[in-house]
Amino acid sequence: MTELEKGPTGRRRGRGARERILSASQQLFREQGINRTGMDQLCAAAQVSKRTAYEHFTGKDELVAEYLRRFxxxxxxxxxxxxxxxxxxxxxxxxxxxxxxxxxxxxxxxxxxxxxxxxxxxxxxxxxxxxxxxxxxxxxxxxxxxxxxxxxxxxxxxxxxxxxxxxxxxxxxxxxxxxxxxxxxxxxxxxxxxxxxxxxxxx
Amino acid sequence: MTELEKGPTGRRRGRGARERILSASQQLFREQGINRTGMDQLCAAAQVSKRTAYEHFTGKDELVAEYLRRFxxxxxxxxxxxxxxxxxxxxxxxxxxxxxxxxxxxxxxxxxxxxxxxxxxxxxxxxxxxxxxxxxxxxxxxxxxxxxxxxxxxxxxxxxxxxxxxxxxxxxxxxxxxxxxxxxxxxxxxxxxxxxxxxxxxx
DNA sequence: CGTTAAGCACACAGATCGGTGTACATAATA
DNA sequence: TATTATGTACACCGATCTGTGTGCTTAACG
Known part of the structure; x- marks a missing residue:
């Protein structure tokens, strides 16, 4: 029920949250490695609250997998x-x-x-x-x-x-x-x- | 002043501490990776107190380097x-x-x-x-x-x-x-x- | 207006991390 | 026996980790 890309018109305030997270992953995971990049740092870089990040991804593991798929x-x-x-x-x-x-x-x-x-x-x-x-x-x-x-x-x-x-x-x-x-x-x-x-x- | 290998005759109670640590490193670092192997686990596997480990090695970094050199x-x-x-x-x-x-x-x-x-x-x-x-x-x-x-x-x-x-x-x-x-x-x-x-x- | 989706700020939990401090035990040497 | 080197047992520190709980704000829609 996230309805992220649907809807008749565009609503949703900052609909780029997921994209910002993945974008920050691309940079940080590659620069620092996966294990050395904490979720706090990643969320700060993505300008996303940690709560939001964990509503988009069930955990870091899923985020890492998505990061690889996006690459x-x-x-x-x-x-x-x-x-x-x-x-x-x-x-x-x-x-x-x-x-x-x-x-x-x-x-x-x-x-x-x-x-x-x-x-x-x-x-x-x-x-x-x-x-x-x-x-x-x-x-x-x-x-x-x-x-x-x-x-x-x-x-x-x-x-x-x-x-x-x-x-x-x-x-x-x-x-x-x-x-x-x-x-x-x-x-x-x-x-x-x-x-x-x-x-x-x-x- | 460790005097580990010197002395006229052999003394030193359990002189295998350092070897046991490095031996455990060989196994654990390879099985689980370096970052996923904590010093607690490593010392337990080596049957060495953590205090002793840190008297043989200044830190995990030095231990890791030695582990590689021994390999x-x-x-x-x-x-x-x-x-x-x-x-x-x-x-x-x-x-x-x-x-x-x-x-x-x-x-x-x-x-x-x-x-x-x-x-x-x-x-x-x-x-x-x-x-x-x-x-x-x-x-x-x-x-x-x-x-x-x-x-x-x-x-x-x-x-x-x-x-x-x-x-x-x-x-x-x-x-x-x-x-x-x-x-x-x-x-x-x-x-x-x-x-x-x-x-x-x-x- | 009210509802609802989306997100933020922030504290906090529970675990684990590397690393220390302290007090005690043992064994070889002198 | 006394000393000294070596090591144990164990609590503890501060930092960091992944992950939550809670309450508040904002914006789009009806």
């Missing part, structure tokens, strides 16, 4: 839909991440929450599988011999770059991209049309 | 010293991790502590660099064209496998080993003696 990172959304690139270029573009990204939040959540059954951990798993699947699709499009394997390999490279960037405090994505080039070149026969752009593969 | 994982110690393997086999052996390992604790510490200046984070960085250097040495021994690059690449694969194993809750090291095989084959000229075992390279 659509560059990888999934931007890269795969670019029909101006060849499939091979799209596979490599997944490693061109903006330097603003401090760490893959899915890995962060899985490590911080430390419970594979946590809703956020489950979503992180689903998301990572989805990325691997998308990579496999693109690999198939690019004519790779074993698309599933290449997708899984590239996904591992992305995660490795993210983890290593975090630990070493230095950008590891160029290294990952170099490996990706080797793998892609090895997996895709040279005869296969590399410069086809955005065309569908028949089967 | 010598299979990778560094076991693999590189095996003269029964060719250099190439040693590089691949780094991906044969026992399934008992839940997650690389260095990545875990870096994510959980979330402060690159934390002593444990610094050590994690040093350790990861050392592993990459050892891999590079072995790659040089194996006759790789660009040993430093190959070492960094293999290190990234290991971290990727660790991170992905954690997030997906499924062993990702076979995938990493497959990539490693490709990289090693590509980087090491086939003419180079692959079956030399444990010999030194002149330069």
């Amino acid at each position: 659509d990172p560059s990888v999934l959304s931007g890269v795969f839909d670019r029909t101006d690139l060849t499939p091979r270029e799209r596979l490599l573009a997944a490693f061109d991440i903006p330097p603003t990204t401090p760490l893959c939040p899915y890995i962060g959540a899985a490590v911080e929450l430390h419970d594979p059954q946590h809703p956020a951990s489950q979503y992180a798993r689903d998301y990572k599988k989805a990325v691997a699947a998308r990579l496999a699709d693109t690999a198939r499009e690019a004519g790779a011999a074993d698309p599933e394997q290449l997708g899984e390999q590239l996904a591992l490279l992305i995660d490795g770059a993210a983890a290593r960037t975090r630990v070493l405090n230095a950008d590891a994505f160029p290294t990952a991209a170099a490996i990706a080039t080797v793998l892609i070149d090895a997996a895709i026969p040279a005869t296969t049309g590399d410069d086809r752009r955005g065309e569908e593969v028949s089967s | 010598d994982p299979s990778v560094l110690s076991g693999v590189f010293d095996r003269t029964d393997l060719t250099p190439r086999e040693r590089l691949l052996a780094a991906f044969d991790i026992p399934p008992t390992t839940p997650l690389c604790p260095y990545i875990g510490a870096a994510v959980e502590l979330h402060d690159p200046q934390h002593p444990a984070s610094q050590y994690a960085r040093d350790y990861k660099k050392a592993v990459a250097a050892r891999l590079a040495d072995t790659a040089r021994e194996a006759g790789a064209a660009d040993p430093e690059q190959l070492g960094e690449q293999l290190a990234l694969l290991i971290d990727g496998a660790a991170a992905r194993t954690r997030v997906l809750n499924a062993d990702a090291f076979p995938t990493a080993a497959a990539i490693a095989t490709v990289l090693i084959d590509a980087a090491i000229p086939a003419t180079t003696g692959d079956d030399r075992r444990g010999e030194e390279v002149s330069s």
